[in-house]
Amino acid sequence: MEKLFEQLAYCIEFGKINKQSPYPPNMKDQEGAGELTGQLLDQGVSADDILQKALIVGMERVGVKFRENKVFVPQVLMSAKAMDAAMIQLKPHFANNPGSQKGTFIIGTVEGDLHDIGKNLVSMMVEGNGYEVIDLGTNVKAEVFIEAAEKNPKAVIGLSALLTTTMNNMEKITIAIKKHNKNTTVCVGGAPVNQEFCERIGADNYSPDPQGTVEFLNRTVA
Amino acid sequence: MDNLKTKHFTFQLKDLEISVELIEELARIDDSMPEYSRFLKEEIDSTLSLSQIEGGYTILPAQLDQNTIHIGDHCFNVGKSIANKFTNSTHIAIFTCTTGPLISDRLKELNSQGLILEAYLIDLLGSVMVEKAMDKLQAIIEAECTSKGVNITNRYSPGYMNWDVKEQKDLFAFLPENFCGIKLNESCLMTPVKSVSGFIGIGEKVRFIKHACQSCNSTNCLYRNSKNHC
Structure with missing residues (x-):
């Protein structure tokens, strides 16, 4: 069983979706994340064990390699595709047992900003590490974040911005969220954001890369 | 300023x-x-071939001091580093350029289909399209200036180095409303998203200085992140 977990983690790490997928070339014609997840389920392994012992392991390795500039966005997206092939099979099991995921993460690009690549990468990495992700999209107003947090009281909120001008909106939204419920945890990220800005606006965490957000969630939520 | x-x-x-x-x-x-080359070729040759790529400019007299450029009643605080690059400019070409809305529509379509890697490549293609179109526009400006015996600087945009992106509002005040179909929102984000605006310095004694990554503080520039950046 351990060997199968490791094979599946490897497929996630290197973005091997299924047997038909030609990527990566050194795994051509080998079974991918889709087939291996099916085999583990057939053998009676729980969806939670597959998630924890294989998928998260693989996704964490990708996150670390991305942080270290050993892989780039396309490789991370291939891993996300492999992850999707596995999660499609696991999601019906999680639906029957909603407590099996680590927690909920609400993410969105702040009002006034339409950029979404950074947000999407964080969203994929967080989901791939075992959290339910509620993606509110781009150009999201404070009240939409607050409404989502009300529906998911223990959720952590992630705010993304690419422009220096929308950092102002990030500050307004963080203040509004905290005013509504001071216990709501707010993470911030994006090219112009830094630790100093995070502290100044009263957010709880700044991460320069997706894996940093995952590590913060693992420390504080999981 | 429609006149x-x-x-x-x-x-x-x-x-x-x-x-x-x-x-x-x-x-x-x-x-x-x-293999994504076939997908990209199809997008360039067919799907995106009807993109409404457009750009334009106006040339106005300007005065420079240490950190600022004065055009009409407006004072642009471009910062010392950019102001230096405009040294000896007597005029400024205020430009804007866009790929048009087709790229954004295609991005939405691909993302909604879960084709995330394809969407990423199209986003990148859009960034390259607007820069390549801007190269053409810059060449047009250069040709006009050369014919009048003056030279041009390289192009610089709000958001680059210490030039606050908020000044894009003042920049657009010098262009007709909805020029090239570009709109600015409250955050100074241009739509269509793949659009650029900025200044090119003009004068007899200006120098054209090539962009160099080491003198720029942008961490998310597509050229810096490429394998062969300068």
Whole structure:
């Protein structure tokens, strides 16, 4: 069983979706994340064990390699595709047992900003590490974040911005969220954001890369 | 400022000479990755070929001091580093350029289909399209200036170095409303998203200085993140 977990983690790490997928070339014609997840389920392994012992392991390795500039966005997206092939099979099991995921993460690009690549990468990495992700999209107003947090009281909120001008909106939204419920945890990220800005606006965490957000969630939520 | 003299141009995607190899290189797609060149070629040759790529400019007298450029009643605080690059400019070409809305529509379509890697490549293609179109527009400005015996600087945009992106509002005040179909929102984000605006210095004694990554503080520039950045 351990060997199968490791094979599946490897497929996630290197973005091997299924047997038909030609990527990566050194795994051509080998079974991918889709087939291996099916085999583990057939053998009676729980969806939670597959998630924890294989998928998260693989996704964490990708996150670390991305942080270290050993892989780039396309490789991370291939891993996300492999992850999707596995999660499609696991999601019906999680639906029957909603407590099996680590927690909920609400993410969105702040009002006034339409950029979404950074947000999407964080969203994929967080989901791939075992959290339910509620993606509110781009150009999201404070009240939409607050409404989502009300529906998911223990959720952590992630705010993304690419422009220096929308950092102002990030500050307004963080203040509004905290005013509504001071216990709501707010993470911030994006090219112009830094630790100093995070502290100044009263957010709880700044991460320069997706894996940093995952590590913060693992420390504080999981 | 509809009475300003502006020049307007349209460009065809095929004339921008964008190679699939360039997009793959900027995306850091290496030989081990799946085949995306056919997808990109199809997008360039067919799906996005009708993109409404357009740009334009107006040329106005300007005065410079240490950190600022004065045009009409407006004072642009571009910062010392950019102001230095405009040294000896007597005029400024205020420009804008866009790929048009087709790229954004295609991005929405691909993302909604879960084609995330394809969407990433199209986003990158859009960034390259607007820069290549801007190269063409800059060449037009240069030709006009050369014919009058003056030279141009390189182009610089709000958001670059210490030039606050908020000044884009003042910049657009010098262009007709909805010029090239570009709108600014409250955050100074241009729509269509793949659009640029900025200044080119003009004068007899100006110098053209090539961009160098080491003198720029942008961490999310597609060229800096490419394998062969300067």
